[in-house]
Amino acid sequence: MKKRLNIKSNYLFALIVIAFTSFSCSEKIFDEQVGETITPDQHYKSLVDMQVSMAGAFAPLQNVLPKLIVIDGLRSDQMIATMNAEPYLKDINNQVLSFDNPYLDASDYYKVIINTNEALANIYKIAKIDRNLDEYKLKYSKGALVTLRSWTYLNLVRLYGKAALIDDNLGALPANMTQNVLEKDVMINLLIDSLLPYIISEEEASKKAELLFINFMSSKAVLGELYLEKGDYANAAKYLKMALESYRNNPEVYKVSSYVNEGWKSMFLNNGFGTGEIFYGGAMLELISAISYDKNEGQFNPLAKWLLPADQFMVQPTQLLVDSFRTQISTQGLPGDIHRGIGASIDTTASGVFYVNKYSADKNDPFSADIIISRASDLHLLLAEALNRNGDSKTALVLLNAGFKGEKPVPALYNKWSKNQGIRGRVTLKSKVVPDSVYELPITADSIKVPLLGEARINYIEDLIMNERSLELAFEGKRWFDLVRVAKRRQDPSYLANKVAAKFPESEKDAIRTKLMIESNWYLPFKKEVAK
């Protein structure tokens, strides 16, 4: 027994060795970086971090927009699927909408929302460290993110009729997987409320330069569009007009004045939109928001693949739209929309096949073509729509036709709009005139003319605006939403059903029309139907 006591010091030595080797067992030794991954505590330290995160929240739109454009065209009266189209696109063309259709997948929209929430949840940390992010800029940055989220939700509810409200950054999956799914109307109200605090008032903007986040949407424009969707035309008009008067209401910025370059279609040349940079003042005259691609950086705009005859050519313009361009009358009285029509929005191959040309303005590099999300003409026509509904059809027609440039005097409310050429005026098309009376519908041999008054007159002007939107904004992902909005406003599903059915051959028209007379068929499947 005694011997054992002697060697106890050795045990102690052993224990010390073990203890010594185990001291290293602190938290730190496990802090191994996993590949090229950054954790939140490594990030959000400077303004640069904020910029890359904000741009990151925007980036999933690279996947969203091309699909949005094709879905819009195929579901509306602007595009049809060609023989080459893959079955999923043919399905969409035939209004067959299945949850498994990858073109209809909503996850990229929700990626935008989660990334926006992630940035919003962390952005305050930067304000603590980096003095360059003052309170005004912080508000503005948050506003930009909230706007991005609102735009995304607005599109989700327009596409799917409802959306899951995600109000945190999903740092973990909630214990209860049931999400808070809001119907379109509820969501729109919520979005309006969330956006209002971030609106930079005219007064505020006059004190400090209004920031512009390249690519990001204008919060006023999105708010205006939300009100328009809601049917609050006064507020819609108010905020859409404010959007067009941003950046110190510069008479050139967003005023549909001269072209950016030498022609209307030059708008679609790649603007090489940078990302995330903040700068003051409005350098852009026309574009408010666009998503960019760079083939050389490995991002390919898939529209070139889908649309161009030299490639897959799965989708092409409808004859209806081609005809619509061809039947426009110019100020000189000649037929055709020479600025926007054939050769611009649409082009033909040597063998006379029409194809969508808007995303191949730069023939050398269609894979790097930008996709415009929001531009001045869009807002002008939305403003005209809102004004028309709000009882100011005169201004609506001015915006649609020749603009304030020719108005003498320019109304006080539009005192800085002196360069505005109007949507049709800018592309040298004859102004649309609203007749005093029209033939009673349906027109027969003994139809009589009735005065165009009240609701009928408003609808007549609205039709003109909608028609103009279909030309000016062809293939920009707007048409289906326009049709749904107007059909709902007029409580007349046939407004949409007839227009879409018109692109189908006689034999298929009725089936499509019948299907689209049911409003629930206007929305994409939100959830997979589970076989019972």
Next chain:
Amino acid sequence: MTKNYRFNMTKRISYSTCFSLLIFFMACISIQPAWAQTSGETIKGIVLESGTGKPLKQVSISVASTGTSSETDETGAFTIVAPNKQAELLINLPGYNKRNIYLNGRDFIHISLVSSDYNSFDNSYNNPLGTNSLKDASFSVSALTAANLKFTKVSSFDQALQGRVSGLSVIEQSGMPGHRTYMNIRGVSSLYGNSEPLLFIDGMIHDYTSANNSLMEGFSVNPLEVVDMADISDISVIKDGASYLGAAGSNGIINVNTEQKSETSTVIKMSAYGGMSIVPQSLDVMDAPQFKDYFNQLLTDQGLNSTDINTRYPWLNGDQSANEYYRYNNNTDWQKQSFKPSTLSKYHFFLKGGDDIATYNISTGYLKQQGLFEESSYSRFNLRINGKINISNKFSIAPNAKLSLADSKTPNMGYSTWKNPLIASLLMPPTTGAYARNNTTGTELSYFDDVTAFNVSNPAAIIKDAMGTNRNYHFLSSVNAQYKFNSHFMLSELMGLNFNNARESRFLPDLGLVKIDSAANSPGDLVNEFRSSQSHTTLAFNTKSASGHSLVLQGGLRYMKNTYKYNRAIDLNTPSDDFKSLGQGSKYSYLRTSTGDDRGLVWVSYFGSMNYNFRDKYLIDANVSYDGNSNVNKTNRYNYYPSVSGAWRASSESFLSQAKWLDDLKFRGSWSTTGNMFSSVYDFSKLYYTSQRLNSQGVITRASIPNDQLELEKKMTVNAGVDISLFKQTANFHVDYYQSNVDNLIIRQELEPTFGYKENYFDNGGKLESKGLEISGDIRLQAGALVWTVGGSVTQQMTEIKSLKFLNEATSSVLTPIAGGEYITSVGNAVNAFYGYQTDGIYNDGAEAASMIGPNRIPMAAGDIRFKDLSGPDGVADGVIDVNDKVIIGNPNPDFFGGINSTLRFKNLELAAYFSYSMGNEIFNYVRYKAESMDTYGNQMVSVMNRWRPGADNANAAMPRTSFGDPTGNTAFSDRWIEDGSYVRLKQLTLNYTFPAVSSLYKGITIYVTGTNLLTFTDYSGYDPDFLYSNNPFYMGVDYGKMPQPKSFIVGLKLDL
């Protein structure tokens, strides 16, 4: 949050300290000698040689507790005085396995000794805790010695293990020399993590699963080549009970030890072999006339009439004046053209020496083997130096260093038909030739023919110019310091570094290769770097009482830090095929790709183990570890892994100890838990950002919705076994039955799109069960000088998904697409079963065919495959072949597998045969899928001659119609492409002769002839049923056309000086 966490950590540390203290106190408890005896007993006995029954003289007999010793006489008899009839006797005779036997109440004892040439339960095995006797094992273990692995041509030991150990499945990746294998003990244990066993080489953990990156499809570096076959002394396979390795132990352990110096004198050993491999038997593809007929049919199908065909392909119909006539009128046997016999050789030199103070071993080897494709080859240099320095009689240091430099030159052996020479050789029409020909004279020119009208890559060009080179530098070094406090306590510290650096470069030429996306002339470079630094500290205590109680306690700490890094760059469009290096390519950055990763793993593990043994009769082992690693999220980082096992040696009980026919009967039972930390999927337990490009700017986005609750996959195994040894150890059997469960299997959840990141969410939502029966045995028969040993193993194992709990109620299974096919993982079935359509012949009637919408969503036509319309969205057949009609059409896992070995020895002449087999596994024959698709202009198998032809009598047609581009989907993944992959293969047949020793000149000379893969019995129609695309369970059983294992012959010489 952080502060709170720190607090938790300190708590954890105190746990671990407590644990160390516990070990310390356990160590202080010593077993009191409670059964002390006073008077002595006279014990008599006889020692005979096992097998022959020959008496053995001069055998040393001693009593363990007293040291009293005796010796046998001429008749093998002995007498010795022991303190009592429970004493332990030690029996030793050089050239035979040492034995220790408890008397168990006997006063007369029959002892048989087994020559050390043969297996015996007295052999030892090695595990990471040290050396133990096989007969004392209470877990399921197997051991192999160098004798089991000799005379082979294989380049690394993993290949030699195939069929040798029950429960261990070894699948050869290909016949490419230097290739690696896929090893697996008792089935797949994880869907996204590693399922290969943990490897120890001379005490160091060798993480060989990481170096899977390669620019060459189907190739991965073999990190096991750092050990030369000739240096191995023993390999132990530990199938369960690895709880002392915690989160590293869930796939079992393979413990490899290299030879240490054991003799006292200087030893020099030399060995060399040389030989050759022969080309495999060709598959039956169409010859030139048959192909022309087929080609004409394809053109006719496309609506071309004979005039059109003549205009487009003027050379097709024998007009010698036609342009390119000579180019397209050859009759080349492309398989003969591609496969070439190859040579093999190896040299090895081994020197041992030293004295009582310091010993050294130096060995060096060089190996060169050619592949079956002319330019493919593998060469390797190995150097190993180890030694042991006894600084005092308590303290020793043993340094150990291994170095290997290996060069592999290999073509792409993957599913890209345009760069796989094997598939290209089958698809290249025989009418073409390897070299360009003069258009007017037909003379063969000196350069390769470019891509022909058939749009198949020129196999000769692939083999000559589209090779990749891998240079693998591997350095494994450690030092082991041991301090013996006294006979009871020992402290050991093993520290080491494992460094593996592989550099690859490959070039894809323009000439002769089909162009994908207009890109050609592509150089690529890859650098893989793996580094592991480790420390293993162990404090061991052992005590043994005279009355037969024996206790071993061990405790310690393991620390491992691994880093995995790779950089890969691929360039495109260099000016010509002569510019083969990076940077010569396109100025457009989008044509260049550079990828890389840098990962790390830190693992800290405290472990303790206890072995209690009472007179070899009752054995109890218990292990525990508490470990943490950096892979898993902080919340679930640390885990406990206990295990306990027991064994009862029934043959030592008094009622059996007198049975002369029974040498050993031992029942084993164990329960153990382990974890699986080797998986990158744990990344998804952390919230992190990843980079993306938006225009020219790098931006960051979220990587996923993290699952901070994600736990380490844990496996629980229950094992029951029995070891039997009969007739003086001439018949030995081992049976094990096990069941293991992974109750928190990680599965990928497909979330609703409304969660945005629907793809990369993982949770522990699955349950996996593996169970199996393992039987192995060997029998030795001796008649005079003739000894016949026959042994074998059968392993039956089944892995089944017991539960998959999906968050998305619309999901019920995991579908994984692979090139050409699809896997399904679903409840009640094996992991990754083939999932596709069933077929039922061919449509003869056009109207009937047209009523069925095929897999490509268009109606089928006459001559198309009749896919079975099993169901529809409403559960009834709906006239549409779609996802509702897919079923499990095959299981790539075998029903049972194993090996058989047989050795016939007459004096110094020995003939040894060794078979391995696999039964009931199914293969997706991708090669045939390409060579019977009839949808391209490539050549096809002869079988397509018996196809459905328009207007012909098609009653016996076995193949569908030709269908260029396959619009209707005849080639859709179906049971057409699934074959039975069962095989029995004579892996090795060796005849060797050892010359009787002449002491002055040499100690031994052995010459041998070995044939490898001489016979294969299989119904599989491909080249080789034993292959694997990559070490990933997601590629199990898919034959993408790798280099088949050739038949080869070597002649060798071993010389001991």
